Amino acid sequence: MCHSQASFGNLPRNRPSTFHTAITLLEATPFDSGGNPRPRVCLSDTCLLLGKSRMPVMLDSEPQTVLRYKEQPMSVKVDAIPNPSPSQLSQLPRQIGFVPSTGSQLKILTANHIKQYNDVGYLMPFNALDPAEARETRAFFDGVLAAFIELGRTSYSINTAHLRFARIYELVQHPKIVDAVADLLGPNVVCWGSHFFCKMPHDGKRVPWHQDSTYWPLSPTKTVTVWLAIDDADPENANMKFIPRSHLHGLIDYDETHEVDTVLDLAVKNPTSYGDAEVDVALKAGQFSMHSDLLLHGSEANVSDRRRCGLTIRYAAADVTTWYDWHKKGFVVRGIGGHWANPSKPDH
Numbered sequence: 460m461c462h463s464q465a466s467f468g469n470l471p472r473n474r475p476s477t478f479h480t481a482i483t484l485l486e487a488t489p490f491d492s493g494g495n496p497r498p499r500v501c502l503s504d505t506c507l508l509l510g511k512s513r514m515p516v517m518l519d520s521e522p523q524t525v526l527r528y529k530e531q532p533m534s535v536k537v538d539a540i541p542n543p544s545p546s547q548l549s550q551l552p553r554q555i556g557f558v559p560s561t562g563s564q565l566k567i568l569t570a571n572h573i574k575q576y577n578d579v580g581y582l583m584p585f586n587a588l589d590p591a592e593a594r595e596t597r598a599f600f601d602g603v604l605a606a607f608i609e610l611g612r613t614s615y616s617i618n619t620a621h622l623r624f625a626r627i628y629e630l631v632q633h634p635k636i637v638d639a640v641a642d643l644l645g646p647n648v649v650c651w652g653s654h655f656f657c658k659m660p661h662d663g664k665r666v667p668w669h670q671d672s673t674y675w676p677l678s679p680t681k682t683v684t685v686w687l688a689i690d691d692a693d694p695e696n697a698n699m700k701f702i703p704r705s706h707l708h709g710l711i712d713y714d715e716t717h718e719v720d721t722v723l724d725l726a727v728k729n730p731t732s733y734g735d736a737e738v739d740v741a742l743k744a745g746q747f748s749m750h751s752d753l754l755l756h757g758s759e760a761n762v763s764d765r766r767r768c769g770l771t772i773r774y775a776a777a778d779v780t781t782w783y784d785w786h787k788k789g790f791v792v793r794g795i796g797g798h799w800a801n802p803s804k805p806d807h
């Protein structure tokens with residue numbers, strides 16, 4: 460029995476939507492040798508292989524076969540690393556409180572930047588990617604997103620990307636980013652997280668006001684998030700927002716939300732009672748902001764016709780302690796690194 464690859468999945472030949480991208484399987488075929496349908500590709504403990512040469516996918520081009528994927532074993536089973544619940548987190552002996560940057564031997568930042576970060580809890584904007592790099596990164600993400608959606612996942616589900624894609628493992632080491640982060644965190648820095656927050660046009664999802672440390676089994680609270688704009692982000696397409704000075708209150712009380720239209724499920728009420736008026740994190744593709752793990756931030760639903768995607772990259776001082784196997788996610792991007800597992804670059 461012969462079945463062509465084109466019969467796998469439910470990709471129409473001409474996609475009318477914004478995804479002018481066709482996806483084919485590189486090796487797996489939809490039917491086994493006995494002609495029985497194979498189970499759908501599952502992303503658990505696997506990662507995507509995007510083309511043999513990792514060619515970018517150009518959204519502007521005509522529909523064509525530009526992206527391929529197959530299951531790959533991952534050296535770190537990232538999907539098996541648990542996300543502890545609030546009650547599990549409350550039992551950990553975490554040291555929680557803003558650790559001011561001492562900012563010595565600065566490479567990119569100035570003493571004024573360090574003072575501003577300590578005062579308000581964030582800095583922006585900085586240029587990381589030149590226009591060509593930004594276009595290529597966006598095209599790469601377009602392909603990843605198309606593949607994840609084809610696999611039934613959402614636009615918010617692409618996390619721990621540095622351990623799924625060699626390209627992202629390299630991107631999180633970009634000197635323009637790491638120099639700025641090391642100016643804040645000191646000479647020894649690990650990257651332990653990378654997560655695309657991709658708001659599709661009109662997807663209705665908001666990110667409630669929260670502090671990142673609420674979710675993380677890490678101590679002390681010395682993680683800086685870089686939000687790298689993949690698309691231009693502005694108020695129209697629901698850029699992230701910060702509450703200046705809210706990082707100085709330790710962990711702030713929150714409620715669990717059970718709304719379907721939220722991306723995260725813990726929400727702080729009356730955020731501006733913990734700081735100044737909210738500020739927009741408006742960035743051009745290729746620019747980034749940095750914020751403390753204790754700063755309140757969130758974003759509204761994207762009611763525009765434009766996608767808004769950012770890659771959040773989590774960097775910690777290397778002496779930060781972890782629980783629940785989270786050390787397996789982190790690798791040293793600058794200096795030397797404490798107890799982190801240092802997973803190597805994915806080979807695809």
Ligand SMILES: O=C(O)CCC(=O)C(=O)O
Binds near residue numbers: 671698756758769
């Ligand atoms: O991209 C957003 O709107 C929110 C990002 C976020 O919550 C984070 O960086 O932790």
